[in-house]
Amino acid sequence: MGQSGTESSTHRRLNVVSTVPLKTKHGERVKQVFPGVEIRTVQGLEEMGNDLAEIEVLITYGMDLDDRRVEQMKSLRWIQVFSAGVDRMPLAALDRRGVVVTNARGVHGPQMAEHALGIMLMHSRRLLEFARLQRERVWDRKLRVDELGGKVLGVLGTGAIAQDLATRSRAFGLTVWGHNRSGRAVDGFDRVFSGKDGLDELLGGADYLVVLVPFTAQTRGMIGEAELRRMKSTAFLINMARGGVVDEPALLRALTEGWIAGAALDVFEQEPLPSDHPFWGLENCLLTPHISGLSPYYNDRALEIFLKNLLVYLSGAGEWVNRVDSRKGY
Missing domain, CATH: 3.40.50.720 (NAD(P)-binding Rossmann-like Domain)
Known part of the structure; x- marks a missing residue:
């Protein structure tokens, strides 16, 4: 018998870029669950050059986007924010484009x-x-x-x-x-x-x-x-x-x-x-210098939310975890 849609979707190639400094163990964790998904980690989106338009999924802390950059990211479909606050995100521009935004509410x-x-x-x-x-x-x-x-x-x-x-x-x-x-x-x-x-x-x-x-x-x-x-x-x-x-x-x-x-x-x-x-x-x-949410386990917890949402994204089934309502701003 062939693979089901959900099983084959976990092997789909996907252009995922992270401006969050993920460790090797995080990449290995993703590939363990989704063998076809490899995350490219960059220090900033300016490193992407012409490849910016090819990003389909972005992992970010939510401080590196504006209306102009959203317009340049023609393939962008989903953003996983590794923080709870999204007040620095261009939510209106993302909403117009139909880009799904999810955050890391619950990891703090x-x-x-x-x-x-x-x-x-x-x-x-x-x-x-x-x-x-x-x-x-x-x-x-x-x-x-x-x-x-x-x-x-x-x-x-x-x-x-x-x-x-x-x-x-x-x-x-x-x-x-x-x-x-x-x-x-x-x-x-x-x-x-x-x-x-x-x-x-x-x-x-x-x-x-x-x-x-x-x-x-x-x-x-x-x-x-x-x-x-x-x-x-x-x-x-x-x-x-x-x-x-x-x-x-x-x-x-x-x-x-x-x-x-x-x-x-x-x-x-x-x-x-x-x-x-x-x-x-x-x-x-x-x-204190905005450190109350910091923890050595922070990205580990946020990654688990990303993995749950990645399954929703690839399979087209299930409920997003922490989907942001652009009208409410959270």
Whole structure:
């Protein structure tokens, strides 16, 4: 008997290019499942020259495309983004061309949850102050430390990362509130709010606020002066979404004038953050260079999503994993 359509499709030759720095083991993993598929890894699409028009499938972090380049890629049919955020993608141009875009939503949960929890523990136990005292060789037992148990964690967004964070946070005794567009209940959350009134209630009750919403026209400036003033003076804000979700000038005032106790920022409107930015000099603001989603297992997890989607692409059957809705922007 001959091969079925699905079986033969796994051997089809396919022009796949990756601007993500995949390792040899990743290429071997792909060939193990799809013998006819070989991924060409390049540092940038400019290396492709005239071959740009022949790319059928692109693997990218989502920062190397614009309308002009999409127009040049005549054979492009599907893009697998190895990140969750697609706010830098020319989604309208891709939609007009009928190019399918899928992302890596779900691969960031463990590391970003640990990042947020590490910051909350650091703040609660005042580890930065103790590190400073250590450098000054000062023994001071008067600093008041705290516990996470019994505190309220407010999370903006209830997607995969937020759910992972909620589950881990409840193990520390935190009560977890979430905010999403629908207000629907989500596993791991004690309460879920929606709308402006719901946001106001969450902000007023949260001891820690973690920002995890996608960056869209609707979420730009979601946390501004009014929202920051609604927070407790003892509250701590953690932004791991995108810099534009939080109004940075308003946050700077909140930190310098004591509207809130502190913040930890992993994302910024301008990256890298300019060396003269006032955030650098704040003692109540911890800065990290957009690394909360990094993990030694990141590309391994993202590749498994690619493989599932590759089967859908080659067979023409099944459901895409994490297909992006260009109208929503995520």
